[in-house]
Amino acid sequence: MHKRAFLVGLLVICHIILWSTWWTPAASAFPKSRYSEEEQLFSQAWRIVSQTYLDDTFNHQNWWLLRQKALKKPPKDREETYQEIEKLLGTLDEPFTRLLRPEQYHSLQVSTSGELSGVGLQISFNSQTGELEVVAPIAGSPASEAGIKARDRILEIDGTLASTLTIDEAAARMRGPAGTKVTLKVQAGNEEPKYIELVRDRIALNPVYFTLAQQPEGLPVGYIRLTQFSANATEAIADAIDSLESQGADAYILDLRNNPGGLLQAGIEIARLWLDEGTIVYTVNRQGTLGSFEANSLALNEDPLVVLVNQGTASASEILAGALQDNGRAKIIGEQTFGKGLIQSLFDLSDGSGLAVTVAKYETPNHTDIHKLGITPDVQVPLEPISFSQIGTAADSQYQAAIESLTSDVEIVGAGLAKI
DSSP: OOEEEEEEESSOOOSSOOOOOOOOOOGGGSOSSHHHHHHHHHHHHHHHHHHHOSOTTTTTSOHHHHHHHHTTSOOSSHHHHHHHHHHHHHTTOOTTSEEEOHHHHHHHHHHHSSEEEEOOEEEEEOTTTOOEEEEEEOTTSHHHHTTOOTTOEEEEETTEEGGGSOHHHHHHHHOOOTTOEEEEEEEOTTSOOEEEEEEOEEEEOOOEEEEEEEOTTSOEEEEEEEOOBOTTHHHHHHHHHHHHHHTTOOEEEEEOTTOOEEOHHHHHHHHHHHOSSEEEEEEEETTOOEEEEEEOSOOSOOOOEEEEEOTTOOTHHHHHHHHHHHTTSOEEEESOOOOOOEEEEEEEOTTSOEEEEEEEEEEOTTOOOOTTTOOOOSEEOOOOOOOGGGTTSTTOHHHHHHHHHHHHHEEEETTEEEEO
């Protein structure tokens, strides 16, 4: 079994892996039977929580007694074992410590790894029609090169009706080793369905969108939207800043709205891109030991910065926003954030499933515990209902508030800029 720490976010898996060996009963400790395998898996999950969970009172329960009660009637099969583990974790009354069944565990690994091998499609089931639809092809992917577009319907995957699959099963069938083939039956609008053979390839998952917005006032503003703290997020943000600098950006908007978090290390490294020095975040473990992560290198620039947040800004996003706010590096505009101040580690279980266990909490540089409270913006601006295509446009009230803030804080002096 391996421990992976630290993780933070609503969908998480660790980028930095700390290997350690947990005690596992010798094979002779249990009879070699299906029953003993189930008992061993349950005990493994119990033991991980016992040794790592942030609250060493386990929600004011006798953790040992809970194990003994559960094993008086041992689970008979894997599904019953999962149910018993979920029941055990439910007594903690804390939603972030949870069992991840093998397919869920794999999906989390793929979603934050920054790269996958497949055809390059974002898919979903249309709630009205029940059909599997393309949300968007990833630029440069095999699917994009084959001409598959948003709203196209996927009817079959290698001869299997898509309507008979779950979203995870459909995604799993389209993933696979680079160089292998998969055939999709695709229908665009009212056109005749057609079969498209795709050769899988390595797909980079780009969590960053950026553009230069030249304002009427003359201030070139670099707009960067970060959707997830994945393994390649730091590099993608750095590349965006470099590109926008070369285009003449003199101020920046970093959009963290609806970003649920991800890798703790990615949040720390992105903060370091904007900070020369200062504490980024404090962590507190079950022993009450205080640790910290610091900015330790030259920031990429010192241009004025606004960070956009809303109620969907959570976890690693809140760490980043709190670090920039408390260090006086950025103005925060938008709504009160989600308020998730807990850090999880992922632990492998023996059958390919995993546990996400809350092992620590974090505080902002000013020692603000934001769990269940969130980050309070410097400027409160409600988020008006807008479509995805209107984000970062004149129809986006929070974005417009950010532009107004930047232009009021920067004074144009000849061809240069003076920061006020």
